[in-house]
Amino acid sequence: MSSRNDDRIHMHQADPQLEPEFRAFMGIMAFHSFLENQMCDHHPGAELTKLQSSIIVRLKAPKRLGQLARETSSLPSTMTAAADQMERMGLVSRQRDPNDRRAWLLALTEAGQQLRHEYTRLSRRLLQDLLHLDDVELETLARIGTKIHTNIQHVVQNPQLIDELDTSSLERTPA
Known part of the structure; x- marks a missing residue:
């Protein structure tokens, strides 16, 4: 409990x-x-904020700070501050983007990769061992979760979609 x-x-x-x-x-x-x-x-990264934990999870591969800010619905300045603190903690490093030398990528260090591995292990334990989801159910849940997340991001980036929603069209005739 x-x-x-x-x-x-x-x-x-x-x-x-x-x-x-x-x-x-x-x-x-x-x-x-x-x-x-x-x-x-x-969670193994108890000293991290939710945003910092989210960054660890999202950094399977190096990413630009701007992309991470969009993915987490954070301000770029908030993302920069989180990255600075995580860099001081030895969890991430900045590296030049090989495709654009003006841009920087955030990448996990070995310590950051180990923490991400621990997050993955804990997530698997929670989903499979405690909630008894098998591999097929986990994949189905992941697919549905990705769809929900993608659509939420679209709505967040286009708030007029909510304003344009005609609530009268939401009425459903009971079966």
């Missing part, structure tokens, strides 16, 4: 009589709450 003060309402089982949309929302909220609490309680 998590020692964090989390919102237990998300942990109750969804009523099977609820519409699938609501059960999906409730499942996503419970999933997020559970994983976030477990990662915070057991």
